Amino acid sequence: RWSPSLEVEVAWRFDSRAKGIGLEVINGGSVVRRIDEDEVVVLGDAPLVVCEGRAPYIEVCIEAMDDGPCGDGINDFGIGWTATDPENLKQLGLVAAEVPSSWVVDFTTSMVCLSINNSEEARGHGASSCGLYVGDRVGVRATPEDSAVEVYVNGHLCARLPTRPGKEVPQGARLFPVLDLYGRVSQLSRSYAEVPAP
DSSP, X not given: OOOTTOOOOOXXXXXXXXXXXTEXXXXXXXXXXXXSSSOOEEEESSOOOOBTTBOOXXXXXXXEEOSSOOTTSSEEEEEEEESSOGGGOSOOOSSGGGSSSEEXXXXXXXXXXXXXXXXXXXXXXXXXXXXXXXXXXXXXXXXXXXXXXXXXXXXXXXXXXXXXXXXXOOTTSOOEEEEEEOSSEEEEEEXXXXXXXX
């Protein structure tokens, strides 16, 4: 029997069309890997599934890391959201924070930094790229109750990055995943987790 009004949730994948030339999307969009050091931004091909009572959450698994420093040797990778539909983007930028209407958590060697529209908003010292290993799951979640972005590693809350009024992640908006593989992290797979879990 047909149910034309039945809503279907579409899981996002790494978008093979909305990525920089330094990345390759493989395994049907479930994995992205760096193949060059320039233009290392990738977006998701569908918005995150967000509904009443469930805050925006994105999680990836680190599949591979380079032995030595890459990029600038300080910044490692970024993970977050953009309210800009990939179909409407004219240019991606060199790093995830340069994508318009974005909230990106950058993992550096000593901390995590929240950038909103390519401007640093907050720092947290409970997580950094130095404590990440192959197999770790990294996630970020927007919290509506106190206007913060939470950073999770393997399901455990590591940092809360507050946003100023008017800068919070818009609840109910269509948010697309945005990531960059700028430093040692060279391959990520997407997780199907919708909430943080140990």
